[in-house]
Amino acid sequence: MTTAALSIRNVSKHFGKIRAVDDVSFEVSRGEFFSLLGPSGSGKTTLLRIIAGLETPGEGEVYIGGRNVTRLPPYARGIGMVFQDFLLFPHKTVAENIAFPLKMQGVSADKKKEQLDWVVSLVRMEGLVDRFPHQLSGGQKQRVALARGLVSRPDVLLLDEPLANLDRELRKEMEVEMRRFQSEIDIPFVYVTHNQEEALTLSARMAVMDRGKFEQVGPKLDLYHHPDTAFVASFLGATNHIRGELTKTDDSYAHIDWNGIDLCVPLPVNANIGDPVDYFLKSEKLGIQIPGAAGLEENANRIRGTLRDIIFQGRYSDYFVIFENKQELIVSETAHIPSIEIGQPIEIIWPVEAGYAFKSEKEAS
Numbered sequence: 001m002t003t004a005a006l007s008i009r010n011v012s013k014h015f016g017k018i019r020a021v022d023d024v025s026f027e028v029s030r031g032e033f034f035s036l037l038g039p040s041g042s043g044k045t046t047l048l049r050i051i052a053g054l055e056t057p058g059e060g061e062v063y064i065g066g067r068n069v070t071r072l073p074p075y076a077r078g079i080g081m082v083f084q085d086f087l088l089f090p091h092k093t094v095a096e097n098i099a100f101p102l103k104m105q106g107v108s109a110d111k112k113k114e115q116l117d118w119v120v121s122l123v124r125m126e127g128l129v130d131r132f133p134h135q136l137s138g139g140q141k142q143r144v145a146l147a148r149g150l151v152s153r154p155d156v157l158l159l160d161e162p163l164a165n166l167d168r169e170l171r172k173e174m175e176v177e178m179r180r181f182q183s184e185i186d187i188p189f190v191y192v193t194h195n196q197e198e199a200l201t202l203s204a205r206m207a208v209m210d211r212g213k214f215e216q217v218g219p220k221l222d223l224y225h226h227p228d229t230a231f232v233a234s235f236l237g238a239t240n241h242i243r244g245e246l247t248k249t250d251d252s253y254a255h256i257d258w259n260g261i262d263l264c265v266p267l268p269v270n271a272n273i274g275d276p277v278d279y280f281l282k283s284e285k286l287g288i289q290i291p292g293a294a295g296l297e298e299n300a301n302r303i304r305g306t307l308r309d310i311i312f313q314g315r316y317s318d319y320f321v322i323f324e325n326k327q328e329l330i331v332s333e334t335a336h337i338p339s340i341e342i343g344q345p346i347e348i349i350w351p352v353e354a355g356y357a358f359k360s361e362k363e364a365s
Contacts, residue, residue, distance in 0.1 A: 003065060003066040004027040004028060004029060004063070004066075005028055005029055005030040005032070005064070005065060005155060005156055005188040006027065006028040006051065006062075006063070006064055006155075006156050006188060006190065007026075007027045007028075007062075007063040007064075007066075008024060008025055008026050008027070008047075008051065008060070008061075008062060008063075009025050009060055009061045009062075009063070010023055010024075010025055010059060010060040010061070011023070011024050011025070011047070011050060011057045011059065011060030011061070011062065012024070012057060012058050012059040012060055013043075013046055013047075013050060013055060013057050013058050014058050019211070019212045020043045020046040020212050021043045021046050021047050021050065021057070021212050022043070022211070022212035022213045023059075023060075023213070024043075024047060024060075024212075024213070024214055025060075026207060026214070026217055028156070028188045028190060028205075029188065030186065030187075030188055031182075031186040031187070031188060032188050032189075032204055032205065033179070033182050033188075033189045033191065033202055033203050033204050033205075034188065034189065034190050034191065034203060034204070034205050034206065034207075035190075035191045035192070035193060035198075035199040035202060035203040035205075035206040035207070035220075036048065036190065036191070036192045036193075036206070036207055036209060037193055037194070037196060037199040037206050037207065037208050037209065037235075038194065038208060038209035038210055038235075039194055039210070039235070040194060041211075042209040042210050042211065042212070043209055043211070043212040043213075044192045044193075044194075044209050045160055045161075045192055047192075047209070048158055048160055048190065048192045050062065051079070051156070051158060051190065052074050052077070052079055052081055052158050053069070053072060053073055053074035053076075053077050053079075054074060056070075056071070057070065064077055064078055064079065064155050064156055065078065065155050075104065075105075077155075078154055078155035078156070079154050079155065079156050079157070079158055080101070080148075080149035080150055080151075080152060080154035080156075080157045080158065081149055081157075081158045081159075081160070082145050082146055082148075082149040082157065082158070082159045082160070082162045083145070083160050083162065084160055084161040084162060084164045084165060085165065086133075086141045086142065086144070086145045086165075087145070088133040088141060088144060088145065089133075090132065090133050090134065091132070092132070092133075093129065093130050093131065093132055094125060094128055094129045094130070094131050094132075094133075094136070094144050095116060095120075095129040095130065097133070097144055097148055098116060098119060098120065098129075098144060098147045098148045098151050099112055099115075099116050099151060100148060101148060101151055101152045102115060102116070102151060102152060105152065107152075115151050115152065115153070116129075116151065119147045119150050119151045120147065122147070122150070122181060122184065122185070123143040123144075123146055123147045123150075123177075123181065124143070125140070125143055125144065125147065128140065138165065138166055138167075138170060139166065139170045139173065139174060142162065142163070142166060142174055143177075145162065146162070146178070146181065150181070150185065150187070153185070153187070154187065155187070155188075156187070156188050156189075156190060157187055157188070157189050157190070158190050158192075159189060159190065159191045159192065160192045161192055161193055161194070161195075162191075163175070163193075163195075163198060164193075164195075171198075175198065175201050175202055178202060179201075179202060189202075191203065196235065196236055196237070199220070200220055200224065200236070203220050204219065204220065205217070205218060205219050205220065206218075206220050206223060208223060208231070208232050208235060208236070210231050210235075215228070215229050215231050215232050216228045216229060216232045223236055224236050224237060227280075227356055229358065230278045230280070230356075230358040230360070230361070233278075233280035233356045233358070234278075234280055237282045237283075237284075238282060238283045238284070238330070238332060239280050239281065239282050239283070240280065240281040240282075240283060240286075240329045240330055241278065241279075241280055242256075242258055242263070242278070242279040242280075242281065242327075242329075243258075243276060243277070243278055243279075243360065244256030244257055244258040244259075244263060244265075244276070244277050244279060245257045245274060245275070245276055245277065246268065246271050246272065246273055246274060246275050246276075246277050247262070247273065248273065249267060249273070252267070253265065253266065253267060253299070253352055254266070254267050254268060254271070254277075254357065256277050256279060256357070258279075258325065258327065259325035259326070259327055260324070260325045261303060261323065261324075261325055261327075263279065263301050263303075264299070264300075264301055264352050265277070265279050265352060265355060265357040266352060266353065266355065266356065266357050267357070268357040268358050268359050269358070269359065270359050271357075271358075271359035275359055275360070276359075276360035277357050277358065277359060277360055278357070278358050278359075278360045279355055279356070279357045279358075280355060280356045280357075280358075281329070281350065281354060281355040282354070283318065283329075283330045283331055283332040284316075284332045284334075285350055285354040285355075286329065286330075286331040286332075286348055286349070286350045286354070287331070287348070287349045287350060288307075288319050288321070288331045288333065288337065288340065288346055288347070288348060288349075289346065289347050289349060290339065290340065290346065290347070291304055291345055291346065291347045292347075293347070299351055299352045299353070300349055300350065300351050300352065301348075301349065301350055301352065302347055302348070302349045303323060303347065303348050303349075304323070304324075304345060304346070304347050305321040305322055305323040305324075305329075305345070305346060305347075305348060306321065306322055306323075306343065306344070306345055306346070307319060307320070307321055307340060307341070307342050307343065307344055307345075307346050308320045308321065308322045308328070308342065309342060310342060312336075313332075315334065316332050316333060316334045317332070317333055317336055318330050318331070318332055319331040319332075319333060319337075319340070319346075321346060321348055329348055331348060
């Protein structure tokens with residue numbers, strides 16, 4: 001049996017009555033890019049700090065490379081860390097900042113130079129090693145922070161929202177570079193973020209956290225296309241949220257009343273007639289067309305409405321459609337539809353299987 005690079009076993013952490021991390025277990029394999037994704041306050045950073053040894057769990061154990069490190073200090077765990085704020089020493093050069101972990105470990109001068117040369121080449125900072133942090137751009141500072149985390153070739157690299165302070169274009173560039181770093185060195189990355197786009201771009205697998213618990217763990221496409229809970233369905237992707245009341249079911253589908261509009265939906269688990277149901281539809285899975293045009297017929301929903309607005313997003317456009325019940329859906333189309341204009345009647349159409357239905361945890365207001 002192959003030993004996991006990182007194994008978290010039934011870890012919990014309470015701060016008073018707050019359950020910041022609540023009985024969490026997962027494993028990360030060597031060479032894997034794994035993301036912890038969730039909103040602020042979900043517990044993801046606390047969990048990362050427990051892995052790093054900056055917090056002690058109330059219950060559970062942390063294993064790195066098969067070794068129980070639960071009670072070991074950070075420097076004895078074989079980890080590297082990259083933080084949101086870079087935390088570079090302003091009075092030290094790029095080379096001195098990067099090599100600082102090696103200095104603390106007492107690495108010999110020859111070995112230090114070998115490791116420094118390797119990681120500087122990896123992050124493409126040749127020619128900049130004698131500069132100071134104030135002489136670097138934001139992207140260059142981030143590369144130095146990454147190099148410092150990698151220079152000792154850790155067993156696991158932990159990253160706490162490292163791209164949060166970069167602008168959008170630089171963030172996209174660094175996402176590509178981080179995937180390259182990780183694939184070249186075969187070190188597992190554990191990446192904390194609240195940004196779903198980052199997590200989906202970077203990760204092979206991910207865990208979605210909420211209120212200290214894992215809502216779902218698995219390959220990113222499984223979470224995106226087959227969410228297990230209403231929270232995951234609403235958190236991943238540009239999603240329309242419909243709240244309706246369950247009116248009837250059969251062996252394959254259910255029907256909900258959405259403020260006077262009947263919709264056919266997948267069977268929600270454990271829901272009974274009259275229960276409130278949350279129905280989630282990703283905007284790119286909806287189609288928009290002129291009323292009466294040919295389209296999906298079997299196992300499909302078709303609703304007439306009025307086009308309220310079109311917002312151009314670059315690679316796609318969002319079409320905002322309002323219906324007789326005063327509710328609205330957003331349709332994302334990769335190609336502009338010249339025959340459709342604001343204010344005209346249109347139809348929204350989608351296959352039943354395109355959405356996800358769950359019994360609502362909250363009563364309809």
